[in-house]
Amino acid sequence: MIEFRNVSKSFWTGTRRKIILNNVSFRVELGLSLGILASNGTGKTTLINMIAGLEKPDEGQITRACNISFPLGFMGGVVPKHTGQENARYIAKLYGMDPNFGEAFCRWLCGLEEYFDQPLGTYSSGMRARFTFSLMLAMDFDVYLIDEGMPTSTDVEFNRKAGEILAERLQSTTTIVVSHQAEVLEQYAQKAAVLTDGSLYFFDSLDDAKVLYDYHTQST
Numbered sequence: 307m308i309e310f311r312n313v314s315k316s317f318w319t320g321t322r323r324k325i326i327l328n329n330v331s332f333r334v335e336l337g338l339s340l341g342i343l344a345s346n347g348t349g350k351t352t353l354i355n356m357i358a359g360l361e362k363p364d365e366g367q368i369t370r371a372c373n374i375s376f377p378l379g380f381m382g383g384v385v386p387k388h389t390g391q392e393n394a395r396y397i398a399k400l401y402g403m404d405p406n407f408g409e410a411f412c413r414w415l416c417g418l419e420e421y422f423d424q425p426l427g428t429y430s431s432g433m434r435a436r437f438t439f440s441l442m443l444a445m446d447f448d449v450y451l452i453d454e455g456m457p458t459s460t461d462v463e464f465n466r467k468a469g470e471i472l473a474e475r476l477q478s479t480t481t482i483v484v485s486h487q488a489e490v491l492e493q494y495a496q497k498a499a500v501l502t503d504g505s506l507y508f509f510d511s512l513d514d515a516k517v518l519y520d521y522h523t524q525s526t
Contacts (some may be wrong), residue, residue: 307333307334307335307336307369307461308333308334308357308368308369308371308372308374308449308482309331309332309334309362309368309369309371310327310331310332310333310366310367310368311331311368311369312329312330312331312365312366312367312369312505313327313329313330313331313356313363313364313365313366313367314327314328314329314330314340314361314363314364314365314366315327315349315352315353315356315361315364316328316364316504322510323340323351323513325503325504326348326349326353326504327349327353327356327504327505328436328503328504328505329365329366330366330505331366331473331508332506332508334449334480334482335480336372336448336449336454336479336480336495337462337480338497339372339476339480339481339482339483339494339495339497340481340482340483340489340495340496340497340498340499341479341482341483341484341485341490341492341494341495341498341499341512341515342469342482342483342484342485342489342493342498342499342500342506343377343484343485343486343491343498343499343500343501343515343519344362344484344485344486344500344502345389345486345502345514345519345522345523346436346486348501348502349433349501350376350453350484350485350486350501351377351453351484353375353484353501354377354451354453354482356372356373356396357370357374357451357482358369358374358377358451358492359374360376360377370497372448372449372480373446373447373449374447374448374449374451375442375447375450375497376442376446376451377449377450377452377453378438378439378442378450378452378453381499383400384395384397384401384426384437384438385426386425386426386427387425387426387427388425388426389422389424389425389426390413390416390418390421390422390423390424390426390429390437391409391413391422391423392440393426393437393441394408394409394413394437394444395408395409396410398444398445399439399521403444403446405419407444408444408445411440411443411444411496412437412440412441412444415440415443415444415464415467415468415471416433416436416439416440416464417436417461417463417464418433418436421433425504428503432460434462436464436468437497440468440522443464443468443471443472443475447479448479448480449479449481450472450475450480450481450482450483451478451481451482451483452481452482452483452494453483453484453485454484454485454486454487454490457478460473476494481494481495483495488512488515488519491512495512496518497510497511497516498511498512498515499515500515500518500519500522502518502519502522503522504509
């Protein structure tokens with residue numbers, strides 16, 4: 307279970323204070339995946355980082371009574387000067403997993419071949435995305451956090467393997483995905499919400515959420 311109680315978050319942009327959340331309360335129960343529609347610049351990445359515990363609220367309380375993944379694409383835990391192998395083993399240890407399994411799983415899934423033994427700082431953005439996604443799927447979490455869907459990759463084999471593993475995980479775990487595209491949420495979400503103007507509005511269906519989202523995006 308994840309619960310936000312009267313949570314507020316804002317930051318200074320240099321010219322004004324941008325409100326991400328304004329006294330927001332909600333609860334996500336395990337077993338029910340949630341998709342959050344949010345246009346670019348509204349703070350969707352800040353929100354998912356708060357769920358993960360990577361950012362603190364200005365006010366309010368966040369309860370995390372489950373094992374939550376780092377957000378897909380988050381690179382804060384890896385060290386660019388270290389190789390993929392070294393990073394995989396380090397992160398595996400950090401999350402209490404067998405480093406040998408973590409390394410082997412990541413090496414197999416991301417399919418980077420000899421680049422797996424090269425420093426992450428030499429990776430392209432696509433290679434880094436494949437690595438972090440593989441690392442996330444190597445570990446068993448109650449809740450998986452995804453920002454803008456699966457990494458964009460032209461590697462057909464990676465897309466197939468990663469898609470199959472993620473689909474299997476979704477049958478027994480909870481996913482929270484944020485995106486500015488409703489099509490991304492259709493792959494994951496059972497319920498939907500819209501983040502706009504510091505508020506989070508919840509809906510029983512993605513179609514209902516899209517009505518509000520389209521209204522706000524078309525009027526701005």
